Amino acid sequence: MIILLALFPLAIAAVWLTPRAMTHTVFLTAAVLAFVTTIFFMPLGDGTSISWWPLLGLNIDLRVTPLNTPLLWLNAIVLLSTAWIAIRPPKGQVTLLLLAALGVSLSFLSHNILLYFLGFEMAVLPFFLLVRRDGGDSRREAALYFLGYSALAGIFLLAGSLLLVTHHVTTFSATHLSHSLQLSLYGILLVTWAIKLPLWPFHLWLPKTHGEAPTPVSMYLSGTALKVAPYGFILFTPLFAQASTTFRPALALWGAVTVVMGAILAFAQSDYKKMVAQSSVASMGYVMVALASGTPSGQELAILVMVGHGLASPLLFLTAHHIQKRLGTRNLDAIVGLYQKDPQLVRWITLGAFCYMGIPGLALFPGEFGIVVQTWQQAPITAAILLIGILVMAAVWIRVLARMRFGSPETHSPLPVPPQEWLHPFLLGIPLVLLGINPHWWIQLWHWGGL
Amino acid sequence: MSMLLAISIFLPLLAGVTGVLSPTRSTKKMQGASAGILLALTLSLLTHPRATWSYRFLHVGQLDLSLHLAASPISTWMAIVTAAINLMAQVYSIGYFNHVPVRSHTFPAILSGFTGAMLFTVFGSNLFTQFLGWELMGVGSYLLVGYFKTRHAARFAASQSFLVTRIGDLAFIIAVASGLPSHNGSLPAINHFASPWVAWGLIIAVLAKSAQGPFAPWLLDAMAGPTPASALIHAATMVAAGPFLLIRYFPLLSHTPGTLTTLAIVGGATGVMGGLGAMGTQEIKRLLAYSTVSQLGLMLLAIGLGSPLTAWILLVAHAGYKSLLFFLSGIASERRLASKIGDLSGGLTLMEILLLVVGTLGVSGLPPTGGFIAKSLLSQAASPHPAYWMLDALTAFLGGAYGARLFWALKGPRHPHNQNTSYWMTIPPVLLAAFVLINTVWQPLHAGSLPNFSALAIDLTIILCGAISGLFLAANFELITGRGWLLAWHIASRSLEGIAQADEWDNQAVRLAIHTTKTFSHSVRWVASGRTQWYVAVSSALLVTFIVIITTH
Secondary structure, three states: OHHHHHHHHHHHHHHHHOOHHHHHHHHHHHHHHHHHHHHHOOOOOOEEEEEEEOOOOEEEEEEOOOOOHHHHHHHHHHHHHHHHHOOOOOHHHHHHHHHHHHHHHHHHHEOEHHHHHHHHHHOOHHHHHHHHHHOOOOHHHHHHHHHHHHHHHHHHHHHHHHHHHHOOOOEOOOOOOOHHHHHHHHHHHHHHHHHHOOOOOOOOHHHHHHHHOOHHHHHHHHHOHHHHHHHHHHHHHHHHHHHHHHHHHHHHHHHHHHHHHHHHHHHHOOEHHHHHHHHHHHHHHHHHHHHHOOOHHHHHHHHHHHHHHHHHHHHHHHHHHHHHHHHOOOEOOOOOOHHHHOHHHHHHHHHHHHHHHOOOOOOHHHHHHHHHHHHHHHOHHHHHHHHHHHHHHHHHHHHHHHHHHOOOOOOOOOOOOOHHHHHOOHHHHHHHHHHHHOHHHHHHHHHHOOO | OHHHHHHHHHHHHHHHHHHHHOOOOOHHHHHHHHHHHHHHHHHHHHHOOOOEEEEEEEEEOOEEEEEEEEOOHHHHHHHHHHHHHHHHHHHHHHHHOOOOOOOOOOHHHHHHHHHHHHHHHHHEOEHHHHHHHHHHHHHHHHHHHOOOOOOHHHHHHHHHHHHHHHHHHHHHHHHHHHHOOOHHHEHHHHHHOOOHHHHHHHHHHHHHHOOOHHHOHHHHHHHHOOHHHHHHHHHOOHHHHHHHHHHHOHHHHHOOOOHHHHHHHHHHHHHHHHHHHHHHOOEHHHHHHHHHHHHHHHHHHHHHOOOHHHHHHHHHHHHHHHHHHHHHHHHHHHHHOOOEHHHOOOOOOHHHHHHHHHHHHHHHOOOOOHHHHHHHHHHHHHOOOHHHHHHHHHHHHHHHHHHHHHHHHHOOOOOOOOOOOOHHHOHHHHHHHHHHHHOOOOOOOOOOOOOOHHHHHHHHHHHHHHHHHHHHHOOOOOOOOOHHHHHHHHHHHHHHHHHHOHHHHHHHHHHHHHHHHHHHHHHOHHHOOOHHHHHHHHHHHHHHHHHHHHHHO
């Protein structure tokens, strides 16, 4: 566990000590090591507690729990595929990505409130710099949105954390707090979750950021970093269990509205990559609906969706990168007949699209279907809204597939694809299918934690 | 023998997935071989009537989603029909794609996967399992209907078929969700006691998948797909899954008020509409599609009349003659390089015309075919209810009429300028014609008596009248088109884009906030040096405040 956390600073050092040509190798090695460490050397129940700043209640208290194991595995896979596809990455980009990976791992592992906040912030600032450094044409605006929203979320998270610390609550172990305190905490932190999850209408930063971010950054941001906030929701909720019970139905409804609005906004996008990003908003809506149920099964379903989305969305961001390379644009009007130019790419997009539509056998189905079924039994109106979301999501992707898969052959013959690029999607595609066929392999992680 | 059951479902699915992933030139033969093995497997399941297989898909908290497959006489026979038609389609497509200028490498594989999905629904013995097969069939039909990627019609047809059936899928989700509390939605439990939500959800799902009532257009436009795929979709999968599912859930329907009446009305009306449409269309495949819509309507009418056995007999008979007719019309289209009804005459050899006679008699419901038995049984079941009997008689009349029209279009002495076709395409029609004839005296699972003489005679007279008038009735019109759904799509997409404008207001609000902050920070000059610093400053100010609070505590 400590090895994993120590790995990232060491890798950053290695990036700067080795020549420019070695950067990718170092990044990939670090990702492979992180992968191996996560899967083989972090058994369930592993924990470390080191006193750091007792006055503040900021201690290094790390635990591998049934809840964070699936997310740590997801983190390992996404980091590995990010590192694999980053071709000739600048040193700065690799450094910042590794820093973000450290922040994400820290917040997933942390059992200490302020340490979680530290990890949360470390997973935010690098992305601001990454978008500003390496982004597209309107990167300044995108970065500003990202920072502005994140800062607001961060301030509220800090305020909530500090409020807890002043009441001598420093870890996530459940304690008894007065009702009024619970309510104020709930209100403060709700702002954080609404922005970072994100829930509509606090989502504006997400498509803007992804629209400008370079591919590896988008992949890592949506694959893993986006999961820090919902995981935080799981961590914090037991602290104000009573207060949260009151607002459960409203929160579930908000989640369902987010699903529908995310899908509708995705429908209205004209840029493929922004559309993928908007679709993420809908997936996070499902997560919110599941978490709002407040049951253990709701939590597990939410994590299933988080993992499924963490595999599907980087895969589609990767395809966005290839579309940009093949066509020089990501505009949805320009992609007609893409199948004739690169059939393999369109097959992967079809797979990802069916995943987002919730087709059985693919990663998002078990979680989303489970959530709809469960919600139908508890709150039929919320479930009915979710069903509308499913229909709109199908329309979103069918429209894209109709453009990509069909079209006249013109004069284009299939472009040659370098063998390495041809292999890229498999790293995400294989777990995507495995999770869809047998979600229990992932759920087992709850029970036996690692191999 | 649970392994046998599992293998017969996963063999086609696996063959499909491997075939799509690694398309090679030998795919056709390999898929053909696997289709043959599949047929043998399903036949051998007849000797294992109690085989079951289950697999826990997802179990969290109260939620328990399991796959459960069970062989029962009706499922096994349906599986045999599906596997047999799949084999025919595989054999046919070996010859079919010699003429079509499309790489056919993945086609047989998709066909296999599609069959596997159907078997899932057929053998599924709880709602969740049937739903999985149902969804996968939706994907399969999307890929098959949209197989000719360069054709504009295929693009529209595939998208329409997926989205329209998706509406029905939502109803199926509701059925699954409402059915889960009763013994995890297992079939006997659902039939025994389940909420009306399950019954109505299933009915809407079936109407969408089987192209009934307002959902009919998708099947007609789906003709843009390759002929072997059309044959499989129409005869033994996808649309046939609808009546099959309702037959299995008949006990549930029979004690849910209103469901049977709805089925009878919608089915009967769709039957008449489909028959009328078949008299107006000018394309051979569309005529067959109208006929499918009409005959599926009759199956629902049979269920609505409380006679699921009749629906089942019609389902099996229809599988035989409809695939036969698709294959024959495909051969004629290939030879004449045409698809319009007026251009097809002379495309068939004498032997093939004999097969066509068998198919036409079947689709019209005339002896000596299985169609005759099924239609007569239906007419007998409808006779106590004048209104339904009228619908049935009208459909039977129109069936005779479009049957005659179909025959007229394809007959004629052989044209001298025909294209050559592969002999692979002729094998399936011969076998199917034999089946259609045998079907007269033998129907799977039917041990009951034949319809009484008066029902036979009345039915026969009506159909023959229809056949004679059919030659004069034909006109040029299109009764059911996808325009309605296209319009719905345009309206929906406009309004969705309208709602999406809310994002712009959201954006304006944020801009206003940014502007206000900027103005504010300009007035306070010392934090206005840069945004990052502003952020860091606020964070650290809060931290300092906090430390002060802590230390003074």
